Structure formats: C-alpha cells, structure tokens
Amino acid sequence: MRAPSDPLRSRGRSGAAPTDHRDTVRNPSLLGRARPATAEYVMLSPRGGRPQDATAPAPSSSSSSLRHADGMGDGAGASGRVLEWEAGLPEASELTPVSHPLITPALAAAFRINIAGGAFPAAASPFDDSALAHDSPTSHLSFHCAEEEDVEDDEEGEWEAEDAASGSGACRGGRAGKKARMVWTPELHHRFVEAVAHLGDKGAVPKAIVRLMNVEGLTRENVASHLQKYRIYLKRTRSPPTRQPPPPSFPTAYGSPFNPHPPPDASNQNGYCAFPSRHCEKLERDQALQAMGWKRAKDA
DNA sequence: GTCCAAATAT
DNA sequence: AATATTTGGA
Numbered sequence: 001m002r003a004p005s006d007p008l009r010s011r012g013r014s015g016a017a018p019t020d021h022r023d024t025v026r027n028p029s030l031l032g033r034a035r036p037a038t039a040e041y042v043m044l045s046p047r048g049g050r051p052q053d054a055t056a057p058a059p060s061s062s063s064s065s066l067r068h069a070d071g072m073g074d075g076a077g078a079s080g081r082v083l084e085w086e087a088g089l090p091e092a093s094e095l096t097p098v099s100h101p102l103i104t105p106a107l108a109a110a111f112r113i114n115i116a117g118g119a120f121p122a123a124a125s126p127f128d129d130s131a132l133a134h135d136s137p138t139s140h141l142s143f144h145c146a147e148e149e150d151v152e153d154d155e156e157g158e159w160e161a162e163d164a165a166s167g168s169g170a171c172r173g174g175r176a177g178k179k180a181r182m183v184w185t186p187e188l189h190h191r192f193v194e195a196v197a198h199l200g201d202k203g204a205v206p207k208a209i210v211r212l213m214n215v216e217g218l219t220r221e222n223v224a225s226h227l228q229k230y231r232i233y234l235k236r237t238r239s240p241p242t243r244q245p246p247p248p249s250f251p252t253a254y255g256s257p258f259n260p261h262p263p264p265d266a267s268n269q270n271g272y273c274a275f276p277s278r279h280c281e282k283l284e285r286d287q288a289l290q291a292m293g294w295k296r297a298k299d300a
Numbered sequence: 301g302t303c304c305a306a307a308t309a310t
Numbered sequence: 311a312a313t314a315t316t317t318g319g320a
Contacts, residue, residue, distance in 0.1 A: 181313065205304065220303085225313055228305070 182222050188215065192226060 184192070195212035196204040206224040213223070 184312080207303070221314075224304075225315085228307095229312075231305090 182218075184226055188213075188218075189226075191215065192223070192230070196227070196230065 191213045192209065195209045199205075199208050199212060204227070206220045206227055209223045209227065210218055210220050
C-alpha cells in the first residue's frame with residue numbers, strides 16, 4: 001500500500017549466507033521488555049477492564065456492544081471503537097479459571113512438570129510456580145516457546161508455557177540451543193485482529209499494533225510478520241481468485257474465521273473464549289489457523 | 301536512524 | 311504452513 005516498489009526486487013538471495021538464526025536465542029530482550037502490564041484486557045480482570053495504561057484510552061463512558069464491523073475498512077471512529085472494544089471484554093464470570101490446565105501432557109513431560117489432576121498445582125514444577133503458573137493476568141497472552149526437535153509433539157506441538165517471571169530460561173526448558181518462536185494463539189490473534197480493526201487501514205502498522213495489543217514480549221517484528229500474512233489473507237478474501245467466491249465477510253464478523261463464534265455448549269455470552277480450554281482452544285485455534293492459511297475447508 | 305512492507309529463509 | 315529475517319525504500 002505504500003510505495004509501489006519498483007521492479008528492482010532482484011534482491012533476496014544475495015549469496016551471503018544468512019546467519020543461522022535457528023539457534024539464535026534472543027530471549028532476554030523478548031522477556032525483558034515487559035510493559036507495565038496493567039489489568040487491562042485481561043480475561044481475569046474482575047472489573048471488566050480499567051485501562052490505565054498509556055495504550056488504552058480511558059473508558060469514560062459505558063458502551064455496550066462489541067462490534068467493530070467496519071474493521072480495517074476505514075480508520076474512522078477509532079476512539080469510539082476502542083470503548084466498544086473495552087466494553088466487549090469478557091467478565092470474570094465468563095472466563096475459564098486460571099487453574100485450568102494449560103499444558104499438554106507431552107509438554108509437561110518434556111519439562112518435567114507435574115500437571116497431575118489437570119489443575120495447576122501451585123508448587124509442582126521444578127521451576128517453581130513462577131515459571132509456568134499463570135498467575136499473571138496477561139501471562140496467557142505472552143507468547144510461547146515451541147520446541148521442535150526435542151519435544152515430541154504429539155499433536156500440534158505448540159503450547160504455552162511461558163511467563164516473564166521465568167526469564168530467558170523459560171523458553172529453553174533447561175536446554176540450550178533452542179530458539180524461541182512465537183506462537184500466535186487464538187487469544188493473541190484475536191487481540192491482533194481487534195487492534196488492527198481499531199487502528200484502521202492506515203493506522204494499522206506494526207508499531208501501533210504492538211502498542212495497542214500491549215502484550216508482554218511481543219515485538220514489532222512479530223507483529224509485522226503476522227500482519228503481513230494477515231493482509232495477504234484479507235486480500236485473498238477480498239478478491240475472488242476466479243472461483244469459489246465466498247470467503248468470510250470480514251474478520252470481525254461473527255462466525256468468520258478471525259472471530260470464531262463459540263460453540264453453543266462451550267461458549268460464554270460474549271463468544272469469547274478466554275483460555276485455551278480444550279474445547280475453545282481447539283475450535284478457535286483451528287479456525288484461526290485455517291483462516292490464516294486460507295485453506296478453507298475445500299475451497300483451496 | 302526508524303519504520304514499513306515485501307521478499308525470502310528456515 | 312507459520313514465523314523470522316533480510317532487504318530496499320520512505
């Protein structure tokens with residue numbers, strides 16, 4: 001959208017062998033740059049949000065509905081939508097308790113974490129609760145570390161097990177040589193989408209998005225990368241490739257891949273799945289990922 | 301120098 | 311496929 005860029009794109013594989021980033025662990029910076037995480041969006045905030053953070057405008061009035069239908073279509077009415085956004089945050093009663101099991105058996109085993117019973121025992125892990133216990137309101141929004149070779153991922157392989165408290169060691173699970181790779185969970189993605197929608201087409205640039213999302217450890221580059229893909233997705237859905245028309249109306253519309261509607265049985269009124277409960281996580285993740293991969297059921 | 305977006309790499 | 315890194319331009 002910016003510069004039409006010229007046909008000078010012969011760059012790229014410029015002989016120079018790129019350094020091997022695979023093993024480049026740069027966690028310290030990721031985890032250290034925590035912003036004063038206030039209780040803003042979080043799914044655990046009993047107050048339904050009271051942002052005092054710089055990034056989040058103060059709620060001066062009570063709005064009601066959560067809808068950002070115009071999405072990135074235009075950047076108008078941003079402040080109003082922010083309010084709506086806040087108002088749309090889930091109530092404490094609608095959320096899955098922190099005690100909810102967040103670690104897969106496979107990962108738990110790999111990290112030697114005791115997750116017996118499904119709940120999260122306060123002092124069960126060798127890293128001591130600070131390492132993985134999600135006692136921070138935003139901890140579930142921190143991104144995860146995906147092990148790739150060592151841990152046998154039985155299914156998807158990526159799960160959250162991260163918290164600022166554990167420092168740079170968290171992502172290595174006691175092993176060196178592994179690098180951190182961000183995982184866009186449904187929650188994070190949702191936040192991303194909302195941020196983008198609220199910023200509007202023009203304002204939705206990485207820096208602004210990162211700011212709005214206010215997710216600890218999330219970098220501009222993380223967002224830029226995701227944004228790139230997100231835009232590709234939007235493009236695809238906007239221009240009928242020449243067949244099978246019907247991509248989702250818009251990410252912010254209920255039922256669309258980017259704002260998955262909760263299943264009747266597992267949903268809370270808002271259709272907001274706060275935690276990666278078995279049910280919601282699966283669904284949202286599935287849909288979100290499917291969307292991002294634009295591999296719509298059978299369209300592709 | 302910072303930021304962005306696209307291209308490319310892993 | 312998903313995310314990271316590089317690249318080139320504003």
